[in-house]
Amino acid sequence: MAPCSPRLVIPVNIKKKPWEQEKPLHNRWHPDIPPVAEVVEGELFRVETVDWTGGAIGDNSSAEDVKCLDLSTVHNLSGPIKIADANGISAKPGDILVVEICNLGPLPGDEWGYTGTFDRENGGGFLTDHFPCATKAIWYFDGIYAYSPHIPGVRFPGLTHPGLIGTAPSKELLDIWNSREVTLEKNGSHSIKLCDVLHTRPLANLPTAEGAVLGMVKKGTSEWKRIAAEAARTIPGRENGGNCDIKNLSRGSKIYFPVFVDGANLSMGDMHFSQGDGEVSFCGAIEMSGFLELKYQRG
16 A cells, blocks of 8 residues: 655744744744644654744845844744654653654745855854855755856755754753853853854853744743743754754654653754755855655654
8 A cells, every 4th residue: 555645734834924823833942832733653744844034034135134134033943743652652751753854845835045144243154254244145946956046157956954853852951951051151152152253153042032932832921931031042952953954864864862851842944955064154054944754763
């Protein structure tokens, strides 16, 4: 018998804001952000994602949107997704979640992306001293290839992958993250950088309620305020996976994630049409909306 088509568990509408989606997105890590979908072991399921900014960057020639991007609002993630076995028993802390990427690509009907270099005063990049102002290049997708009207004569095949995928932390792990990053901010903010020219890009991002989107948690409630004050930013990669930006996490890859909370609460986003070994311009991938078709098993 032929295998079933993937079940769409999280759809997105690119015309809506992250918090307006049918299954609201989130941009923080916290154990109390509730799951918006559930899948079972062995099931092939499909997840759609917006680009990492939630649609803040436009398909045009102006880099003003890159220059003025509010970095407190990123990354916009689809999920969390509760993971269970065929008997409905949730994944448990201590389990290993083996996630297989079966298929992925640009979101149908939205086949374009962008590359940017951030302004010196809004994050900068590896060559900030040489290119201090924000820039943007738009890319259009033609099958496996991308081409740009801003970079004439260039056409190349991409290696599409999610820049960010991971499981929710436990409260204990979240506290470890926050303590560790407070120490880094306090002791290392003036001396520890990715390199000397990265003037404003930290290795730690402390919790802030500004720009927080917390999925199904209603903004303005006491619960929202508590979670927003504690929740980890998505920019650093950590023990849960997260913002790893590994270009080879593409079709056919299997990723092993630790489980820290009941149900694992898997989330993903920040889709890249292609990227080198890292994002040295800070927005160095070809960013896009997209989809992933996945299945999982316990390790």
